[in-house]
Amino acid sequence: MRSKRPEESFLEYKQRVLDTKSASFCGAKWYNATIWLGSGQTTSCHHPLPHQVSVEQVLANPSALHNTPQKKEQRAQMQRGERPTGCEYCWRIEDSSATAISDRPYKSMIFSEEELSDAFNLPPDRDVNLRTLEIAFDRTCNFACSYCNPAFSTTWVRDIKTNGGYSGLHSDGRNHYTHSHDASQIYGYTDTNPYVEAFFKWWETDLHKTLRELRITGGEPLMSGHTWKLLEWFKENRGKSNTKLAINSNLGMDDKQIDKFIDAVKGLEVEVYTSCEAYGEDAEYIRDGLNYKQWFGNLVKLIKSGAVKQLHVMATINGLSLLSLPKFLEHMMDFKMGWGRDSLTFTLNILRFPSFQSPTVMPFGIREECAVELEKFLTKFEDSKYLHQMEIEHIKRLIEYLRNVKTPHDGASSIDILEKDFKTFYEQYDQRRNKKFIDTFWLLEDWYNGI
Ligand code: SF4
Numbered sequence: 001m002r003s004k005r006p007e008e009s010f011l012e013y014k015q016r017v018l019d020t021k022s023a024s025f026c027g028a029k030w031y032n033a034t035i036w037l038g039s040g041q042t043t044s045c046h047h048p049l050p051h052q053v054s055v056e057q058v059l060a061n062p063s064a065l066h067n068t069p070q071k072k073e074q075r076a077q078m079q080r081g082e083r084p085t086g087c088e089y090c091w092r093i094e095d096s097s098a099t100a101i102s103d104r105p106y107k108s109m110i111f112s113e114e115e116l117s118d119a120f121n122l123p124p125d126r127d128v129n130l131r132t133l134e135i136a137f138d139r140t141c142n143f144a145c146s147y148c149n150p151a152f153s154t155t156w157v158r159d160i161k162t163n164g165g166y167s168g169l170h171s172d173g174r175n176h177y178t179h180s181h182d183a184s185q186i187y188g189y190t191d192t193n194p195y196v197e198a199f200f201k202w203w204e205t206d207l208h209k210t211l212r213e214l215r216i217t218g219g220e221p222l223m224s225g226h227t228w229k230l231l232e233w234f235k236e237n238r239g240k241s242n243t244k245l246a247i248n249s250n251l252g253m254d255d256k257q258i259d260k261f262i263d264a265v266k267g268l269e270v271e272v273y274t275s276c277e278a279y280g281e282d283a284e285y286i287r288d289g290l291n292y293k294q295w296f297g298n299l300v301k302l303i304k305s306g307a308v309k310q311l312h313v314m315a316t317i318n319g320l321s322l323l324s325l326p327k328f329l330e331h332m333m334d335f336k337m338g339w340g341r342d343s344l345t346f347t348l349n350i351l352r353f354p355s356f357q358s359p360t361v362m363p364f365g366i367r368e369e370c371a372v373e374l375e376k377f378l379t380k381f382e383d384s385k386y387l388h389q390m391e392i393e394h395i396k397r398l399i400e401y402l403r404n405v406k407t408p409h410d411g412a413s414s415i416d417i418l419e420k421d422f423k424t425f426y427e428q429y430d431q432r433r434n435k436k437f438i439d440t441f442w443l444l445e446d447w448y449n450g451i
Contacts, residue, residue, distance in 0.1 A: 003116060004109040014105045017113060021120045022081035026090070027108035029075050030119035031131040033066045037195040037226075038138040038185040042066060044074075045107055048086030055194050062202035065195065067127040076124035129210040134217055137196060137226040139185050141219040143250050143289030145275075146429060147318050147357050149176035151184040152219060155289060163432050168424045171413035173354020177425070196226055203233075208241035215246040215273070222249050222261060231264045238267070246271040251298040252289055258298050262307045269309045272302060277315035277348075279324035279331060285440045286320050288433050296331070303339050313346040317398060319362045319422070323443060326373035329395075336386045348394040350401055351408075356421035358408035359401070363447050367402040374399050423451040 004013045018025050028045045035042045040058075041050035042065060057064035074084035083091050090102035108116060111131060119128065141148075144155035157180045165178035187193040221227040227247070234245060245265075251274045253261065276283055276295060283292050302308045313332060317325070335344050351358055359367060374395050381387050412418070426437050438445050 002109055003111060003113040004105075010101045010105050011099055013109060014101065017116060018105060018108060021116070022078060024078045024081055024083045024087075025108075025116075025120060026078060026087070026104045027111045027116050027119060028104075029071060029078055029084075030122075030128045031111050031115065032107060032133070033130055034134040034136075035065050035195075035199070036136045036184070037065075037193060037199055038136065038187065039183060040186065040195045042068060042071075043086075044071060045103065047089035047103065048084070053195065058198040059194055061127070062198035063127045063129065063206070065198055065202065066130055066133075072124050075119075079120060079124060129206050131211060132213045133207075133211055134215045135199065136217045136219065137221065137224040138189065139219040140189070140223040141250070142223065142252055143220065143287055144433075145287040145289075146320075146426075147286070147316055147351055147354070149181065150179070151176075151181040154219065157181070159432055166425060166428050169356070169421050171354070171356050171417050171421045173356065174421070176354055200229075203230075208237075208243060211241075211243045213244045213246065215248065217248040220250050220252070221247055222253070222257070228264065231268070234268050235264070244269070244271070246273060248273045248275075250274060250287070250290070251295050251302075252291065253298060254294070258301055262302065262305045266305075266307045268307075270307070271310045271312065272308050273312045273314055274299070275314045275316060277317055277321040277325060277328065279328040281440055282320065282324040283328070285435055285437075286318065288429075288435075296335075299335060299344070300339075303335075303343050310342060311344040313344060315346060315348045316351050317348050317359055318351045318357045319359050320357075320441060322359055322362055322366055322370040322402075323441060325370060326377050329374075329377055333381060333386060341386045341388070345388055346391055346394075348398050350398065353409070354421075355408035355412045356418045356425060358412075358418070360405055360408050361415065361418045361422050363444075366444070371399045371402040374402075419451050423448060 003017055004010070008016070033042055033044055034046060034050070035053075036050065040053045040055065042053055043050040051068065051070050053065055053068055057068075061067075074086065077084050090104050093100050093102035094104075111119075115131070122128065139150075139152050139154055139157075141153035141155055144153050144159055148156060150156040150160050160177070160180045166174075169177065216227050216230065218224065234241070245268055247270060249272060251258075251272075274295070276287065276290070276292075278286055280292050283295075284290050299311055303311060315321070315325070315328075321328075329346070332344060332346055355361075378392065378395055382392055407415075408418070413421075429435065430437055437448065441448070
């Protein structure tokens, strides 16, 4: 189905398929979306900020969850070769050099040439059925990870509602932690949510016929009754839809819950995406709520059951993860060597916001030591049959980043301010979560006490 030819470079693909349509055309604006049903917001890929969907419009037409007036206007702009401002991430990269590749080709090439031409030629006021969708039913979650916030976790909401907002933070991202983000969940869990109702209506009538990939995210999606309802639909309607199903889960589940999940997805060829980026106690400190042994045991249980097609571990590389990331990757390799190269893949995604938790805030020695350990890891495994090329590229990219990048993003606060926020945040995190930074990250004791 991909529209990129194997022999083509990404630049050649962009010139042949996108530039011949317009200077700003991107297939994601028509065929891809993330939709947060708890707040009724949507966006076309993860770069543009989300915007609100009108309740009146979804009541009249469920596909308005994706086909909003804003997206239709942006599609018209792309057809005219103008640049929607929300896609600034791509324009900045493309303006940096004539050959720089933004996400536009990557996000378009997953659709066929015919689909892309149809999109380009479609009157912009027409509704389009999605091909790839990420959906969140609500923000219920049993974890409250340090780099997450109340918009995505009810456990974070409880922290803020019980103890008040975090105080004394000055750099970007501080507002993640100052209030309970009630706009992220505008309907109570027992209320009728018109966005959820519209989604199921759209799913039953059209979406299950056209959607190629559906990824359910959260919160923790397995804590939402709507996720189980959807799994039930797949079981009862086998063969009716070709949609590939994927679920993001923190896998913070006891034996009974994981067995229930295995039972529900048997035969559905589901892929599971889960998150972790550090080993043992370090991981438990960063991802508050995690029991590392249970999490790893659940990975094994899932693969052993044969009920899931593939596991994906998404690592969010934050400052504190650097101390045990190499050991964590070794643990992932143990898994791959036991269950096969394709049983599990990992991606290393470098955290930029909140910038005081970025790896660039760590002392130089810690960053360099992590880079050296990652090089040793590559020497040991690069030529083995267990690493995917994409995993090797992600490790190399991180080594480069740790050595060369000095600030989390353009316009970030100075390193002094970021370090102060780092300490101010973790002092309060310790008190609220009954943790002790120095006991876990004793290697950072002198640096931390010196801030
Ligand atoms: S142009 Fe870039 S930012 Fe806009 S939808 Fe496409 S990939 Fe996303």
